[in-house]
Each structure stands twice: as C-alpha cells, then as structure tokens.
Amino acid sequence: MTDRLDRWADPPLLVLASLAGEPKHGYAIMQDVADTMGVRLTAGTLYAVIARLESRGLIEAMDSEDRRRPYRLTAAGASALAEQSERMHQVAFVARERLRVRYGWAVS
C-alpha cells in the first residue's frame, strides 16, 4: 500500500519544484519529476497543471523555435514554492519527531 502514497503528491508542487532548477518543456518536466521525485505525471495531469499554473502567473511560457515550448518559474511561482516548501518541511519535521517518539523510527 505504501508504494501508492505518491498519489497524494501535489502535481502543481512537483511541476514548480521541477522548474525551480531550470526552464523545461513538458516532456523534460515529466522526466525530471519521475527521475528526481519518483512520481510519473501523465500527459493529461501535466498539462492541466501547466495551464492552471500559467493562468495564475506562477509559471510562464518561453519563446521556442520548435514545438517543444519551455516554461520557467516566475517570481510569484518561486515565492509560492518557497512558502509551500516551508509548510512541508514543518509537516515532515512533526511527522519524523512523532514517528521517532512513538515507534522509535530513526532517520537514516
């Protein structure tokens, strides 16, 4: 069951995190998220997220000479990602602490 927990991952956050490294086009985002975060985004989910993030001004499309249009993080997107990362860090901290106290779980 635990190997399915990635379903709870937040796709917009994954895309923002991917674009925080460098601008990428759709397939590169998909590969980066799979390689570095272990989650495979499908085409439908990926472009639904890209459209919403672009609509909210968190990412923007760059000019492209071919059909692979790259996207980059905007300042608002970086700020949103930083805020969410802080929140996740807090959640992770609480979870680890309680697991350690209750189950003796040690962070490797």
Added chain:
Amino acid sequence: MSGGHGMNAAPPPWAGKLARAALALYPAVWRARYGDEVRVLLEDSGADPRTVASLAGQAVPAWIWPIRHLYDRPARMRASLATVLVAWTVLAGLAVAFAQFTQAQMSPQGQPPGARHLVILLSYGVFDAAVGVSALAVAVGGLPLWLLMMRRARREQRPRDLACLLAPVVMPVLYLAAGQVTGLVPPAGTGNGPIGLSAYLALLVLGFVAGVISAAGPALALRRLRPHGPAVGLAARAAGVAAAAMALAGAASIVAAIGLYRWAPPYHQGWQLAVYPPLVLLAAAVAVVSAARGIRARPVTRRRITPAA
C-alpha cells in the same frame, strides 16, 4: 499521475491514436494553446491506456473551469449565456412535454391509486417549484440585459438585432396562437384527444423548433451586439441559478416518470421512459456546465491594498 514503476512496458499501438483523439474532447481555445505541445509530448513519451484515461478525464475540468488567461472574459460569458439559453429552452420544452404526457392526464376520473403515490406527488411538487424558480431567475437576470440590448439596437437602428431580440416574445405567441398546442392536445391513448400520437409528436417537434428559434434570437444578438458590464454579470449568475433549478426539475420529472411507470402503468409508457431521461440529462449537463463556465469567467474584483501610513 501514478507511481514510477513499470514506465517502460510496451504500450498498445492504439493508445497513441486514442490519446491524440482524446484532445478533441478539450475546448477549442485550450487545444489551440496546448494541443500541439501535448502532441509533441505524446510523440516523445509514448502513450498507454493510462495516458488516454488521463487526457480524457482532464477534459472535463477543462470545460467546467475554463483557463482564464486563454479567454476574452466578456466573450466567454456571452457565449455561455447563449448556450445556457438554448439548453434552458430545450429543458423548458421537455418540461412542458413532460407535463403534457403526465400531469395533464391526472384528472380525478379514472386515476389509478398508484398515480397518487407519495414519491410521484413529491416529485411533482419539486418539479413545479424548480420550474418556477428557474423561470423567475431567467426573468430577473435576463430582463436587464435584454432591455440593454433592445435600447442599443433601437438607438443604433439595427432592425435585424431587434428582430432577434423579439424572437422570444413573438415565437411563443405565434406558436400558441396557431394551435394552443400545450393546452388542447393531450397525447393519444387517453381517449379525449382530438388528434393522434403522430400529429401530437409533430406539433411537439414544431414547438421545440419554435423554442430553439426563440432562444437563438437573443443568443445571436448577444454575439452581434457584444454587451458588457454589470448586466452581463447578473445574467451569468442568473443563468447559473436557472440552469441548476431546471436540472433539478428535470431530475424530479425523471423520478416522477419512473414512479408513474412503476406504480401507475397506464399513465406512462416504456418508450417515453427510454427517450425522456437521456434528453433531460444531456440538456441539463450542457446548461449546468455552460452556466458554470460563464460564472467562472466573471471578472474577479480584487480589493486594492493601500500601504499603511
């Protein structure tokens, strides 16, 4: 989205074609902006059944929650209003047909006990109330916009637009005056109708045609006159209420129709049950989704933040 395992399993050859075909399910403006990119992505990554399901599934929210930066908002609202108006008219026509086929037959003489089943009576109550609310919403929300367009069409001397705007008044009057169909012609088989079922159905179809023309007139005027401002926003909100109420009325009428079929068989025939619910559900889905798109397209009023002194 799925786990990262099994990414390289050979996909079935038909999946790529289906995935590209699934793009046709998206709104045209979405396809124009992202369609080419998704096609390239599919060429690069390949497609499996999960890709097809994901693309098809995400088409639904793309319709319901339009991507704001892709749309000219007033144009989106006007388009939604036009679609809701036509779908609402079809639903209203179906409601009239439903009343003709069922309620009009509910005379005290010869009424089987099953026709007064609680479920049927409750469904009729919900149906009547919802139709009333819906008609009120159309009147209250649509009248200011209609008057706005009428004034402009008269001021700018646009006879074609005036004719379009008058269609919802003229067409029903013409239709009812021609035969008072909805009051005089009960369906065949009840023993008290002057015409047979075929003639009744023909008149019913004519009624739908008149209704659609009535709705298409203002819809066309919306497209040509391009009104904007608070009246359009009010109409969009009212369209949402009207569509939701009419969908509720449709659902109640389906329950009543099923109840009649179950508890009062002489009052309802199987073929009506096979035809009526799908039509209602289709028209209600179009009306509700389009109304939601119109409401979502309304400009967002943001409070201006002023720095503290």
